[in-house]
Amino acid sequence: MANEKPQPKLGKKKTKKKGLRKVSKDPKKKLIKILTEKSHTFIRKRDSKSEDSIGGYCVDCGYYAEGQQFQCGHWHPDSTGGAILRYHPHNMHGQAGKCNTKFQQESVKINYTFAMQKKYGVEYCAKLNNLRWVSIDADIFFYQKMIELYDRGDEEEIVSYLESLI
Numbered sequence: 001m002a003n004e005k006p007q008p009k010l011g012k013k014k015t016k017k018k019g020l021r022k023v024s025k026d027p028k029k030k031l032i033k034i035l036t037e038k039s040h041t042f043i044r045k046r047d048s049k050s051e052d053s054i055g056g057y058c059v060d061c062g063y064y065a066e067g068q069q070f071q072c073g074h075w076h077p078d079s080t081g082g083a084i085l086r087y088h089p090h091n092m093h094g095q096a097g098k099c100n101t102k103f104q105q106e107s108v109k110i111n112y113t114f115a116m117q118k119k120y121g122v123e124y125c126a127k128l129n130n131l132r133w134v135s136i137d138a139d140i141f142f143y144q145k146m147i148e149l150y151d152r153g154d155e156e157e158i159v160s161y162l163e164s165l166i
C-alpha cells in the first residue's frame with residue numbers, strides 16, 4: 001500500500017457498473033437513429049440544387065427551401081409504411097419544412113403523388129405503394145447493412161438490397 005499513486009482526477013466521472021442489467025441502451029434504437037439521420041441527409045443532398053449546400057425545390061409545392069428547411073419528406077409517411085418504405089430512397093424526397101409538417105395529417109399528398117408519377121411512372125409508383133403491405137424483420141443486421149449502404153451512397157445498390165428483402 002506504500003506506493004499507491006493518487007488517481008488522476010478527470011473531468012468526467014466514469015462509473016462502470018459491471019454485471020448489471022443493460023436494458024436502457026437498446027442497440028437497435030441507436031442504429032435506427034443513425035440510419036434515419038444518414039438516409040435523410042442522403043436525400044437532402046441528392047435533391048439539392050448544388051453539391052456544396054443543402055437547398056432545393058420542394059417536391060410538393062415546388063418552392064425553393066434551404067438548410068434546415070429543406071427536409072427529407074416521405075411519400076408514404078413513416079407511420080404507415082414498414083421499414084422498407086421508411087428507408088426507401090424512392091419514397092423520400094427533398095421537401096420544404098412547412099409541407100413536410102402538414103403532410104402528417106394526410107395519407108398521401110396530391111402534388112407529391114403527381115411528382116412521383118412524373119419521376120418514376122405510374123406503374124412503378126403502384127409497386128412502391130404495394131410495399132406498404134410488405135413487412136420485413138428489421139433486425140440489427142438490416143440496420144447495419146442499410147447504414148453501410150447509405151454510407152457508400154449508391155442509390156441503386158440501396159434499392160436492390162431493399163428489393164432483395166421482399
Ligand SMILES: [Zn+2]
Pocket residue numbers: 058059060061062063095096098099
Ligand atoms: Zn412545399
